[in-house]
Amino acid sequence: MGKPTGFIEYQRELPENRPPLERIRDWHEFHTHLPAQELKTQAGRCMDCGVPFCHTGTLISGMASGCPINNLIPEWNDLVYHGLWKQALERLHKTNNFPEFTGRVCPAPCEGSCVLGIIEPPVTIKTIEQAIADKGFEEGWIVPEPPQYRTGKKVAVVGSGPSGLSCAAQLNRAGHLVTVYERADRIGGLLMYGIPNMKLDKTVVQRRVELMAQEGIQFITGAAIGTDGFPATALREEFDAVVLCCGATRPRDLAIEGRNLEGIHFAIDFLHANTRHLLDNDSNSKMEISAKNKHVIVIGGGDTGTDCVATAMRHGCKSVTQFEIMARPPDTRQPDNPWPEWPKVYRLDYGQEEAAARFGDDPRNYLIMTEQFAGDDNSHVKTLHTVNIEWAQDENGRFFPKKIPNSEKTWPADLVLLAMGFLGPEDTIADQLALERDARTNIKADEGLYATNIAGIFAAGDMRRGQSLVVWAIYEGRGAARECDRYLMGTTALP
Known part of the structure; x- marks a missing residue:
């Protein structure tokens, strides 16, 4: 712990984000940073709680409680409080390959299960984590660390998202020759193209990728494994082992009248196209999917x-509205959502904060269901028809959305983005390799073992567990690397 009475003396402080109406004019990160002295104070709030639930990493009621990768949070809080930043970075890197990512994009289940959070606002764990990582790069402490010896074993990692990168980093650390295949034109998976630049600047991703390349990992882009040019079966012949980290990339669709109209897109296609346009830095090219002057x-x-x-x-949209089929979360924890569960409470996230600043209110509408899209004479979406619902139970106790009479409404819509989650991995690779699936169509591989039904082929991340958090993906990638190393060498020293 830091200061024994820190949690009594100091209040929780977070860095103020850039003003909403200022930051919507650019693509820079909206985060700001606390000064070193204030970070020391915040680290001093970490209390001697006996059993630190912040790093337990368990699932309670289907949601993460504590840090899934078991970050040694009290230890590096104590080191930051005493000004030992380099040692804090060493402790952080013991469990997390990429704290500069999680410190920016993780929802921080660690804070939701902080013991101090029972009676006071929790410790600012996420803010301190990002500060440690950023300081490590600023001070030159984070440098390439290639392995001292090579085993001669070759491993293919398919997919370069957080699970693929963490898996590759760990396997390379064990001395294996690792090749990462990515079908996009840049490495990073959802870190590159699924999370927009203002939340995770792509220079942060590229910086880590370049460091990994200097450590000996080979990255191959434009490699769509499973297509004619890159058959999945060839990997098993060329490599001693294969780890599949392809993600859960099949978006959930909305099969209602008018779905085939122009102007209706999956959210991931919109985000991907936007980031690619931004990174290509071609001001003369037209944005593939633009929201400018649109409802x-x-x-x-x-x-x-x-x-x-x-x-x-x-x-520069004309308006933005967000539909949520679930009810608005309560402002505070409810009796059926006790600590240390993840607090299911109302939050105004950065995007909604920006919309509220520009248009006057939170753009979210709760307990609403879309029934129909209607188009203009050019077969482009023009309006969207909804009905309000309430959640009722059938005779078997299952919940279903019950329409509320006379609650129909028509909304102007020039651009509709479907952000309803993902159904699982694509079929191509699994079919070519004859991999077994579970009931949710994910690749079947037991947690902790990560081995598929085909010897030498492993699966990790969203491809195995379904759509989840970046921090869970890192956890899975590290675990799959450990078991792959054990398969190759008979034993493993990987954590």
Whole structure:
């Protein structure tokens, strides 16, 4: 712990984000940073709680409680409080390959299960984590660390999102020759193209990728494994082991009347196209999917929906509205949501904050269901028809959305973005390799083992567990690397 009485003396302080109406004019990160002295104070709030639930990393009621990668949070809080930043970075890197990512984009389940959070606002764990990582790069402490010896074993990692990168980093650390295949034109997976620049600047991603390349990892872009040019079966012949980290990339669709109209897109396509246009830095090219001067409707909540709202704001949309089929969360924890569960409470995320600053209110509408899209004479979406619902139970106790009479409404819509989550991995690779699936169509591989039904082929991340958090993906990638190393060498020293 830091200061024994710090949690009594100091109040929780977070860095103020850049003003909403200022930041929607650019694509720079909206985060700001606390000064070193204030970070020391915040670290001093970490209390001697006996059992630190912040790093337990368990699932309670289907949601993460504590840090899934078991970050040694009290230890590096204590080191920051005493000004030992380099040692804090060493402790952080013991469990987390990429704290500069999680410190920016993780929803911080660690803070939701902070013991201090029972009676006071929790410790600012996420802010301190990002500060440690950023300081490590600023001071030159984070440098390439290639392995001292090579085993001669070759491993292919398919997918370069957080699970693929963490898996590759760990396997390379064990001395294996690692090749990462990515079908996009840049490495990073959802870190590159699924999370917009204002939340995770792509120079932060590229900086880590370049460091990993200097450590000996080979990255191959434009490699769509499973296509004619890159058959999945060839990987098993060329490599000693294969780890599949392809993500859950099949978006949930909305099969209602008018779905085939122009102007209706999956959220991930909108975000991907926007980031690629930004990174290509071609001011003469036309934005593939633009929200400029349009009435935008985002169907679905969650992080992806928020990112769509924020991106539409930066395009200069005429209006933005977000639909959520669930009820508005309560302002405070309810009796059926006790600590240390993740607090299911109302939050105004960065995108909604920006929309509220520009248009006067939170853009989210709760307990609403879209029934029909209607178009103009050019087969382009023009309006969207909804009905309000309430959640009722059938005779078997299952909940279903019950329409509320006379609650129909028509909304103007020039651009509709579907952000309703993902159904699982694509079929191509699994079919070519004859991999078994679970009931949710994910690749079947037991947690902790990560081995598929085909010897030498492993699966990790969203492809195995379904759509989840970046921090869970890192956890899975590290675990799959450990078991892959054990398969190759008979034993493993990887954590």
